[in-house]
Amino acid sequence: MGWRAGYGSGAFAVTAPLEADNEVMAAKLKPTVPSIPASGRGMFRPGWIGRLRHYFSIYLLLWRNSVVREMSFKSNFLMWIVVEMLWFSLQLVFVDVLYRHTDHIATWTKWEVVMLMGGSHFIQMIFSAFFLSNCVQLSEHIRSGKLDFMLLLPVNTRFLVSLRQVDLGGFVNAGTGLVIMAFAANKLHWTPTWGQALGFLALSAASVTIHYSLMLLISSVSFWTVRAQGIVWGYYNLFSLARLPDEAFRGLFKAFFTFAVPMLLVANVPVKWLLNRLGSPWEMALLWFASLWFLFLSELAWRFALRHYTSASS
Numbered sequence: 001m002g003w004r005a006g007y008g009s010g011a012f013a014v015t016a017p018l019e020a021d022n023e024v025m026a027a028k029l030k031p032t033v034p035s036i037p038a039s040g041r042g043m044f045r046p047g048w049i050g051r052l053r054h055y056f057s058i059y060l061l062l063w064r065n066s067v068v069r070e071m072s073f074k075s076n077f078l079m080w081i082v083v084e085m086l087w088f089s090l091q092l093v094f095v096d097v098l099y100r101h102t103d104h105i106a107t108w109t110k111w112e113v114v115m116l117m118g119g120s121h122f123i124q125m126i127f128s129a130f131f132l133s134n135c136v137q138l139s140e141h142i143r144s145g146k147l148d149f150m151l152l153l154p155v156n157t158r159f160l161v162s163l164r165q166v167d168l169g170g171f172v173n174a175g176t177g178l179v180i181m182a183f184a185a186n187k188l189h190w191t192p193t194w195g196q197a198l199g200f201l202a203l204s205a206a207s208v209t210i211h212y213s214l215m216l217l218i219s220s221v222s223f224w225t226v227r228a229q230g231i232v233w234g235y236y237n238l239f240s241l242a243r244l245p246d247e248a249f250r251g252l253f254k255a256f257f258t259f260a261v262p263m264l265l266v267a268n269v270p271v272k273w274l275l276n277r278l279g280s281p282w283e284m285a286l287l288w289f290a291s292l293w294f295l296f297l298s299e300l301a302w303r304f305a306l307r308h309y310t311s312a313s314s
Contacts, residue, residue, distance in 0.1 A: 004300035057083040106247030115184040120267035122177030127211040129170025135215040139222035206291040207266035223305040233291035242267040
């Protein structure tokens with residue numbers, strides 16, 4: 001999508017971490033020129049390889065800082081894992097109660113819906129691990145002036161804003177979703193092939209991209225409002241729709257949450273692929289198109305917001 005990444009033909013090697021909210025953010029930047037074997041100089045541009053190494057090294061430092069931060073508050077880390085597990089368990093109990101009064105929701109059986117809920121939980125938690133806290137904090141960065149400092153760093157600002165923190169508990173809870181999916185698959189007497197498993201992961205990546213793009217698009221409202229956390233968390237609450245079969249919805253409601261805000265695509269399409277329930281390959285094509293389209297829109301919104309940003313001190 002063309003994020004700004006270039007700062008000359010060389011690269012920068014980061015020798016000190018970029019700390020998070022309550023830590024000192026500092027970086028020693030030392031220009032270096034990436035060394036490339038003579039046999040490979042005609043194949044790749046040094047600047048491209050240097051930038052890739054530059055951003056990868058920064059991301060490793062951000063991961064390290066996230067681990068340090070989480071381990072500094074172990075009780076908080078464990079508490080949120082338990083809270084998410086309890087909330088997910090309550091939703092599974094609700095499905096169990098619902099299926100005591102019916103055999104199907106549309107054409108979905110009980111264990112197919114449990115599989116869908118596990119897949120939806122996995123996608124939601126992967127999104128939360130990588131992006132949620134970063135998108136929520138954007139308005140605070142703008143209000144407090146931290147964004148001004150980020151704009152001065154020789155790093156793409158969207159990269160830093162989007163990936164600054166990693167919620168390690170999200171990966172634990174994503175594993176819970178996979179366990180539930182495996183349990184449901186056992187109840188269905190069904191074993192996915194490697195192709196189905198890889199396809200599910202690829203489609204899940206597209207779904208995470210949709211969540212991230214829409215969340216950043218909504219968070220960009222923070223450039224014109226004092227706080228936008230309420231709007232951001234309002235979108236997050238829509239995730240519950242992704243846990244339900246799309247066949248249960250009809251009319252304008254289904255059209256809106258399929259095309260405008262594609263909540264009915266993000267979990268249904270990957271799980272349908274696993275269960276061989278896809279009615280048409282166009283469903284997969286629609287999911288991929290939506291991920292690229294909303295990523296493009298979020299980039300446009302981000303650039304527009306930055307062009308009209310006047311800093312916290314002005």
